[in-house]
Amino acid sequence: MDRGAKSLTETIMLATSTRIALANPASVLKPLCEHLVEHEAVITEQDGATVITLDGSRARIDLSATALDVTVEAPDVATLIEMKRTIASHVVEFAPKDAAPQMRWTGDGTGPALPPEFRILTVTGVERITPHMARIRFKGENLARYDHLDALHVRLFIPPEDVSEPSWPMVGDDGLLLPSPAETRPLVRKYTIREIDVAASTLAIDFVLHEDAGPGSAFAFRAQAGDRIGMAGPGGRGLKAAERYVFLADETGLPAVARMLENLPEGAVGQAFIEVADAREEQALRRPAGMALTWLHRGAAAPGSLPLLQDALATIDWPADGPSTYLWAAAEYAAFKAIRAASRDKLRPERDQNLVVSYWRSGASDEEHVAAKKAEAAKG
Ligand SMILES: Cc1cc2nc3c(=O)[nH]c(=O)nc-3n(C[C@H](O)[C@H](O)[C@H](O)COP(=O)(O)OP(=O)(O)OC[C@H]3O[C@@H](n4cnc5c(N)ncnc54)[C@H](O)[C@@H]3O)c2cc1C
Incomplete structure (x- = not known):
């Protein structure tokens, strides 16, 4: 669906405005609009102003020789803050780096606030579903x-151990994240x-x-009912329709x-290979009858040290005229x-879709893993 056209009602009730002084405002507005169109915003002109409609909110931007005058409107505070931050962060991104644009929003939804995509979760239960997997149940609000x-x-925003009042991320009046003290700042890890x-x-x-164990795994070891963590998102790309998975x-x-697997259509066919240490780490997974599941055991070898998954990929037939396939790894x-390199020989761009990603790196914390990925991407 067109995210710009979605659910913007006639009854917009909240509004916030700012003037953003810039040496060359037009050179910021143009890439801002081009970028947001890629995120399914709808851009129109009204009475000489640029109007951006996205995810149930609207930003009206009047361009002059020295400034952008922005008014954001939305039906609720969360949507208002999200759009305000979208505009603010992209103005900062597209403005010259030597002159940080100043903005002070007035109107509704001003003052420090939790980001709209952020929730505080409270642990309600911890269960060891296998020797090396903990299922932690949480209660939150407004999870749709x-x-x-x-x-x-x-x-997940995991507070340092023994910090009872963590510095959750807060959005300031400029629509951007406020700085917070390192001692009480949660560390961030990605989970599903x-x-x-x-x-x-x-x-x-x-x-x-x-x-x-880093902060993610250490939290899982010590978690008990009543503990709180933060959550932001969601993100990533998931299930895509295909003739084979x-x-x-x-x-x-x-x-x-x-x-x-639980959410595939009943008639779905394909294969799933999951590497774990041994049979004690296997789980009963609900799936369509046509989805074969193979557990691969690495035994005493260190996680990530054996080529079990890439060897499994090599066993899969991938005929040129075979079914369209969704490969997720x-x-x-x-x-x-190894999987990304091997899949290049198998994937048929006109028929197949794929998502092949690294979730962690042996010997590196998540921060180091992300930094290494960025450095590799920069090298090309
Ligand atoms: C999109 C996405 C979704 C993810 N979903 C999940 C999920 O649902 N459940 C889950 O458990 N993980 C998941 N991960 C992986 C998880 O984010 C990483 O394993 C993360 O490094 C764990 O953080 P940590 O604080 O425990 O360890 P870090 O501080 O990141 O690392 C500390 C040390 O532990 C090592 N290490 C990290 N992960 C592992 C591991 N799995 N086995 C052995 N050593 C490890 C590192 O190499 C490092 O030496 C996901 C990752 C991504 C990108």
Whole structure:
């Protein structure tokens, strides 16, 4: 659906405005509009102003020689703040880097506020579903935006241990995130929503309990009812319709594969290969009869050290005139690289879709993994 046209009613009630002084405002407005169109915004001209409609909110931007005058309107505070931040962050992105644009929003929804895509979750229960997997159940509020099969993962904000009042992310009057003290700032890790019940305001996440635990795994080891963490998102790309499905994952991708298997149409066919340590780590996964599931055991070898998933991919027939295929793979970085390289020989661009990603990197924290990926992308 066209996100710009969606649900903007005639009864817009809240508004916030700012003037953003710029040396060359037109040179910022143009890329801003081009970029937002890629995110399904609808851009129109009204009385000489540019009007951006996106996700149930509207921004009117009047261009002069020295400034952009922006008014954002939306039916609720969360949507208002989201649009305000969309405009503010992209103005900063497209303005010259040596002159940070100043903005002070007035009107509704001003003052520090939690970002609209952010929720505070409270632990309600912890269950060891296998020796190295903890299912943690949470209660939250207003979870509808996280219930999407095409955006399965979230960013968890894990407070440092022993900090009772964490500095949750807050949006300031300029629409941008406020700085926060490092000692109380949560650390961010990506996880997959394994189960969600919007009506009951609950969700569950499966955490791998691994050695050399960082904040994510350490939280799962110590979590108990009443603990709080933050959540933002959702993100990523999930299930796509195809005539055949091929899923490859280690334990970190298992929650996503499980969720996709549960939600495939009854007649779906394909194969799922999941690498775990041994038979004690296997789980009963609900799936259509046509989806074969193979558990791959690495035994005592370190996670991410064996080519089990790429070897499994090599066994799959991929005839030129075979069914259209959706390949989804998530694992440690070395397996990801091997699967991505091997899949290039198999995938037929006109028939197949794929998502092949690294979920973690052996010997690197998530921050180091993300930094390394950025450096590799910059090298080309
Ligand atoms: C989109 C996405 C969705 C994800 N979903 C899930 C999920 O649902 N459940 C889940 O458990 N993980 C999931 N992951 C993987 C998870 O984010 C990483 O494993 C993350 O590094 C864990 O953070 P940490 O704080 O425990 O360890 P870090 O601080 O990131 O790392 C500390 C050390 O632990 C090692 N390490 C990290 N992960 C593992 C592992 N799995 N096995 C062995 N050693 C490891 C690192 O190499 C490093 O040496 C997902 C990742 C992505 C990108």
